Amino acid sequence: MTMKQLKKFIDHFRPSRHIMIKSWFTTTFIVVASLLFISLGSQIFLRNYFLSHALTRAENNTASTAQAFEGALSSITTRFVDICGTTEFKNKFSRIRRCKNEDYTKLNSDLQDTLHDLYVSYSFIRSALITSKTGMVYHRFSEKLFTTTDYTLGNQAESICGITILPAQTSPFLDQQTVIPIAIPLTYMENTTIVIVADSVESSDAILFLLLDAEMVRDFLHTYSNRSLEGSYYLLDSGNLIADASRTNTKLPDSDVFRPLPNRKDALTIEQKDAYLILNRIGNRSLCLANLISMDQLLSSLHTIQSYLYLAILVVLLTITVGTLIASNLITRSLSKLISAVSAIENQTYDSSQILTQSDELGQLSKSLDSMYQTIQQQIEQIKQERQAKYNAEIRLFSEQINPHFLYNTLEYINMEVYSNHNKNASMMIQNLADFMRIGLNFGGELISISKELAHVQAYVNIMNYRFSHKICFTSDIPKELLSYEILKIILQPLVENSIRHGFGLDNSSSYLDVPSIKIEVYRDDPWLYLRVIDNGSGIDIERATQILHTGTDGQKHVGLNNVYQRLVFFYGETVKITFSSIPYYENIVQIRIPFIYPIPDFEEEHH
Template identity: 35%
Template sequence: MKLKLNKHWSRHFKDSSLIRKIRFIILTVSVLLLSLILLLTFFIYQSAIRSREVARGQRAAYNAASSLDTSVSNIIDRFIAICGSQKFTQLVGQIQQDPAQESSITNSLQTELNDLSNCSYLVSSALIISADLAHSYAPYRVPLRLAAADQFSHAELADTSGVTLLSSRTNPFYTSMAALPLVIPVNLSNGFAEISVGDASPIAYVVLYLDQTKLLTSLDLTSNGSDAYQYDLITTDGHYLTAVDQSAQIDGKLDQEVLNRLKVSQQQAQVGSAQIQGQTAVLYMPLEIGHASLLIHIARQSFMDFLGSARYSLLLAAGILLLIILAISLFMRRYVTDPLKHLVRIVAQIKEGRYHKKQPARSRDEVGQLLDAINSMNDTIQEQMRQIKREEAAKYRTELKLLTEQINPHFLYNTLEEIQSEVVRQDAAAAGNMIQYLAEYLRIGLSSGADLIPITSELRHASAYVNIMNQRFGQSILFMYKIDPELRDQLILKTILQPLIENAIRHGMGIDAPGMQVSVPTIEVDFKRGDNQTILVAVIDNGSGFDASQLEQSLSAALPAEGQHVGLNNVYRRLITFYGQDHIKMRFNSIPYYQNRVSLEIQTGSHNAG
């Protein structure tokens, strides 16, 4: 009974609509994935990974802040040692009294400036500027490329009190380097130079440019270069001094909630924390020097890296999920994709003309119904194609016959009239020759109804026509031909030379067109083998010539006017009808009374012409 039910259900599912199959599969996959996601989410949030990662981040924050405080403190100690001399005090006094003595003061400060530039690996360069930003005193070893007024504003420097770290900007000595200016305001008190603190107006500012790249790299090293942590420096009011991770920024400033926690943490001298944008944790630590705080962004990936024993559970869940997806994929392939691929193969066979045996439908769903429709459509298409081929063959034979018959009547009547005249004149020899020429002309032209004749027969047909025209009009046209030996038995569409020769005689040798008499009128026909089963035909005469552009226009005319190269148009239409328009090329070139050439290029490979 159970086996019977399974067979019944399988048959029912196979015959159900394709959309129902797809919906069932999607629903199954969605339920399984949702259940798995809920299970994994519950497991992860029940673990202690989050708190453990934040604790590690706090230790990293303490280490990084301590390292940075130590580095800045060492820089300040070196500053005091370098600038705590009587000489430096005197130079500060000169800046106060006459800052315009820029060259002299700069020259005297070279030792101090060079020592300051080398006081720490974080310091890339040093600069002393007057309080009004009008004068700068820089070391000679590197040229100053940016003026102080282009780097600082009066308001920005006025807000400094004691040693202050300003936001990142271009290093005025190395413009490709980003630097953090460590500004030390200097004043005179009791005959000594001192760091200005509070509201006292400084005489000058000593600016030490900290290499931002080295500074951030040194912070990374405190956490062993872990990619899980990214560091930023901010001011006490939340503005960014560096901008490595922009995820927590709003117009270059921390969100107000984060800023409030930062202030609380500064007051309590501990690491503050906040969650920003989902799983990303932000930790911050106030610095002792520079009126700045340190921010650490803990990336989401770091939580996954420390899941510990949960990795095995995840691998197990992933394996189960993979097996489920594999089973569903096999199910979809058997009942959805394989039938569709079968239809695609059938359609491809129909397209290539290889579908000869009908494939019966395996089910009664939409795929089976579509296969029945394709079979029916293929039968209809094949019958229509056979009908079209029959109609095209009949149309082709009719058109070719009509074009061939257009050549003969007018010429035949005139020739018979000429024979009659010779009989009346009792010129038996002339009449006999004309009858012989005409018989040869008609025998080859009719060819028992065949469309193709050997090239040698075509040449005899053209020769008979020239002989008839010579006798009718009292001409002495010399007819010559050349043919490649391999083309002697080559079949070609019949009676294509006669209209071309007729055009040369009537329009170039004074029969229908006036012109200078040619002493030795000559017509030459040349047959050569070209490339790729191509036959090259040339009809050459030494008559009065023709207008090549006019002849080219006559080829494209649907019905040329009387006397406008009707025969030439007829030959071209017959050729393209038989061989195809892409396989026929006709060219014209005329040098009157020397060489007038009509060239034909026939690609016989397009038609079984031999």
């Protein structure tokens, strides 16, 4: 395959040429964007959800573990009280206070039962020993000291206040195991029957050390803990590390990771970098259990769900891609046939044999296209016939507006003037009637200049004045620049006719208090043009006039009011407004508001 053929093949499948490829690209893009959005949103939601729930369970797990360890310490304390709170131990303790070297062996032998009872009082007590201020160390015969030790087993004297759990250290015996000492300073008071716990090392006479096996303490903590919710356990005292009880030999975190638990709180969760530190107080002591659990461990169950989510997204993407290609291919086949039919219509070679026979939406579209084609052909012929008819209809429009009685009465009056040899009056009336008819017809056009519309009204008023002895005073107030502006024809004469017939009652020869006056005002107030017919007649029934304006109901035969309004709305749109105001025998106003369009569009070109 040459490069030219390859380029032609690639160009054949460009998205700009095939709707199938376009729809595939569009659908794939939308699906991928939607899936990415859903994936991101679901991951954020699931992460927060799993983290919140896992953290709550880890807090509950740490609390239950701390409670179990508190119970163990309470049991040890209770056994200590049972064993050392006797008169027998008091007597032995009084000997410890004043023991000399020669009495050591005898006293240590007498203390064997007591030390053994303390040793077996709880499972993870590895050893028990007593140190005295006289430098003696009393221990079980089965255990041998590795080195000599001091009164506090190498611990700071000020760190021992009452019953104190000391930091983990190496056992002073030959096994050299890691132990967690519980230091109990004891003192002898003459006025009591028992030995009591001293407040400090200085006030004590001897110190009882219960050495807890650090490995057994760790196993104990993890026995009561849920493995999936435990991180690394640590025993802390006022924020200081007492013992590392983590399951594996992990590296100890920096010292600034551990925080003291506030005095008034029994539990606290602190967010660290990529981890959470959960603190729970053990009893009423400053001792607390710390669970340092990583974020990955809290979200371990989320990783499995994420894997399934990614797999599901991939399957959905592949399914939609294949489905889109198949559906697009089916659609484009029918669309190609429709395009051929449209081209045939354009080239005037279309026939009904090109209709798709399928019953789906494209088939319906094909049938609608054929029906539209047939309808258009019929309408083209109909339009040709209607163009001629429209001209004739427009000519008839004005004729339909003329009150037949007005025409008959005018002709009859002219006849009477001629018969009476009033030839000048008859001639003037014929001239005004001719002007009235000629301007009104306007050669079938819809638009007329304001000056011609005013002349049309003037011709009508002149005719009426000839008939009624020149009673009507007609004036106008129109800016010169608006006289050539074109408006819809025959919109002022019907309103003037209403003023004469109903305002002045001249049709029935009634008398009138003042000279009948009609004034036409036209002014511009962008974006509107206002036309006003003002008379001093008997007034307007505004409610009735408004009803006639919008519904055409004409109880008193108001000439053409609804017709004027309908024609204005048809030509200018719904923004047209006709309003009324009335002060009888002083000022009655019919105001027309139409859009001021300049230059006015050629209405006849648009409609012919």
